[in-house]
Amino acid sequence: MARVAVDVVIKPEILDPQGKAILAALRRTGHPGISSVRQGKHFDLEVDETVSNEDLEEIAAHLLANSVIEDWTVTRLDQQEQVQR
Amino acid sequence: MTARIGVITFPGTLDDVDAARAVKYADAVAVPLWHADADLRGVDAVVVPGGFSYGDYLRCGAIARFSPVMTAVKKFANDGGLVMGVCNGFQILCESGLLPGALLRNRGLKFVCRDVTLEVQTTNSPFTQNASKGQPLRMPVAHGEGCYFADDATLDQLEAEDRVLFRYKDNPNGSLRDIAGVLNEGRNVLGMMPHPERAVEPLLLSSDGTGSSDGLVILQSVSAACAAIHA
Numbered sequence: 058m059a060r061v062a063v064d065v066v067i068k069p070e071i072l073d074p075q076g077k078a079i080l081a082a083l084r085r086t087g088h089p090g091i092s093s094v095r096q097g098k099h100f101d102l103e104v105d106e107t108v109s110n111e112d113l114e115e116i117a118a119h120l121l122a123n124s125v126i127e128d129w130t131v132t133r134l135d136q137q138e139q140v141q142r
Numbered sequence: 143m144t145a146r147i148g149v150i151t152f153p154g155t156l157d158d159v160d161a162a163r164a165v166k167y168a169d170a171v172a173v174p175l176w177h178a179d180a181d182l183r184g185v186d187a188v189v190v191p192g193g194f195s196y197g198d199y200l201r202c203g204a205i206a207r208f209s210p211v212m213t214a215v216k217k218f219a220n221d222g223g224l225v226m227g228v229c230n231g232f233q234i235l236c237e238s239g240l241l242p243g244a245l246l247r248n249r250g251l252k253f254v255c256r257d258v259t260l261e262v263q264t265t266n267s268p269f270t271q272n273a274s275k276g277q278p279l280r281m282p283v284a285h286g287e288g289c290y291f292a293d294d295a296t297l298d299q300l301e302a303e304d305r306v307l308f309r310y311k312d313n314p315n316g317s318l319r320d321i322a323g324v325l326n327e328g329r330n331v332l333g334m335m336p337h338p339e340r341a342v343e344p345l346l347l348s349s350d351g352t353g354s355s356d357g358l359v360i361l362q363s364v365s366a367a368c369a370a371i372h373a
Contacts (some may be wrong), residue, residue: 067246071246071291072246072249072316074247074248074249074250074251075247075251078251120200120204120208121200123201123204123237123244125236125242125243125244125291125292125293126244126246126291
């Protein structure tokens with residue numbers, strides 16, 4: 058078994074109103090040094106050896122993220138290496 | 143021959159009963175369809191109603207897209223069948239790839255539940271053939287993720303091909319170019335955030351004391367389009 062992390066965030070050119078609300082809260086609570094917050098989703102997957110990098114990319118692209126509005130990264134945590142697409 | 147219009151129920155669907163009632167008001171027969179069935183029971187058109195299918199888990203419509211009934215709906219739509227998605231149904235059709243774009247969290251972050259006025263942009267569709275161009279239609283919206291997004295090239299293409307069916311007069315959610323409803327390339331699939339099925343009789347009053355049956359023209363258009371197929 059291996060652990061894989063998939064991180065999904067809204068594309069940079071799309072307004073993220075939740076991130077903006079969090080940024081405003083940070084400013085109010087005394088953290089003026091933060092200039093941007095983008096909210097996303099994080100998935101932890103436990104996968105066996107039959108799951109290839111291509112499978113992971115397919116899972117991320119077709120279910121975990123919506124490619125119209127979101128970017129994603131797939132990282133094999135045991136090797137700490139980002140799966141390249 | 144009376145049109146038979148299917149209304150899908152997913153776990154978490156809210157508007158199937160309203161949609162079935164609206165179909166009846168449009169002189170068609172409502173046929174209940176279940177998410178786990180891959181069979182559309184020979185219907186002439188399909189309504190994908192609103193609600194919170196599969197609890198809106200992951201993204202609105204992201205899980206419903208993989209249900210057996212949606213496999214059948216995709217085939218039906220690709221063969222030219224009429225499919226109409228309202229609210230969560232619109233989100234499901236976008237996730238399924240039957241419609242371009244996606245629905246984002248409302249610009250103002252609030253769940254918006256009120257009446258809006260739409261303007262019919264084109265009558266060149268089976269969903270608006272009984273309406274007139276520029277006709278204002280008043281009906282409720284009720285959504286938290288209704289901000290329509292597509293990239294500029296896609297939006298330009300939608301406009302150039304006359305596929306923006308409805309625009310908001312008073313944009314409630316930040317949708318790009320005030321888009322409230324769009325068509326697919328074949329003009330047989332509609333997605334819209336506002337609820338025509340909740341505006342089918344003037345007796346039901348909204349908060350300002352006025353009722354609306356403006357949604358009926360959309361369902362009547364579909365009903366007539368189905369009847370024309372049989373004629």
